Amino acid sequence: MPEGHSIHRLARQISDVFGGQRVSVSSPQGRFADGAALLDGREVIGASAHGKQLFVHFGPDGTHHLRVHLGLYGAFSFGGDESFAGASSIGAPRRIGEREVSAGPRDDGGAPAYAGPPPPVGAVRLRMVSEHGWADLRGASACEVLSTLEMAGVRSRLGPDPLADDALGDRAAPGAVPPSGPGAEFARRLGATRTMIGTALMDQARVAGVGNIYRAEALFRGRLDPWQSANRLRPEQVDGLWRDLVSLMRDGVRDGRIITTAAADRPEPGADVWPEQAYYVYQRAGQGCRRCPADIAVTEVAGRKLYWCPGCQG
Ligand SMILES: [Zn+2]
Incomplete structure (x- = not known):
């Protein structure tokens, strides 16, 4: 199971590549269809982590929060154009879960121009797409939309996070x-x-x-x-x-x-x-x-x- 550092990296990655962007949200697998409909078309304000819980905050008023717990098998995959990859402070790993897979250097042959996300492969619970890139979530143990009050409730049941900014x-x-x-x-x-x-x-x-x-x-x-x-x-x-x-x-x-x-x-x-x-x-x-x-x-x-x-x- 990914430990807290992976989830904080994931939050940074999502903030970097989707922050300030309006996204389309869908559930190709169908299991998150209702939640996706609540988030579709909204702007991503940013993402944060508390321990192993990931929260993605959506505009316009920051009243909708996506909560994801990767559990044992969950992982995000990312892809997009040059500006999407370049926006990430952590090198745009293609996949963040138990093991990160680096996107690695591009070959000089020139990647084909970004033409939107590929057809979903496997059970994609959540797909988030901006003008410049996409993220797919598979295999998570939790994926739901919470109100601000509900998010506060989840956080209040968690202990302190050593990765909190004010940890020391x-x-x-x-x-x-x-x-x-x-x-x-x-x-x-x-x-x-x-x-x-x-x-x-x-x-x-x-x-x-x-x-x-x-x-x-x-x-x-x-x-x-x-x-x-x-x-x-x-x-x-x-x-x-x-x-x-x-x-x-x-x-x-x-x-x-x-x-x-x-x-x-x-x-x-x-x-x-x-x-x-x-x-x-x-x-x-x-x-x-x-x-x-x-x-x-x-x-x-x-x-x-x-x-x-x-x-x-x-
Ligand atoms: Zn010893």
């Missing part, structure tokens, strides 16, 4: 005013549960956007025992965990992939970092820890594989 805003002046903001909210929500920290981090109502990779890697980097109760963590451990999530996930938004290893912990300096040297523990069960003599372990917790190092996190 409350830590600028240590010892000053009582802490508030997303980091303080993270501490409050972890402090309210005896659930093991390894499970609490995956609970979108406690922290939004963290998935299996960031969960495992941040716990390793913090040398935190995944089985420790969330409310037993020391304040400096919670603070460090939040700061590390913010840092790792901001890198993920920039890079389009998750890399958590420090250069000093990569055995092959010249080789590609991703994917073989990108992680400390994720999908490395049975391999040697990068920092101690132990082998990485894996345990199934709440239906998901939890990777950890018994040496570093015991």
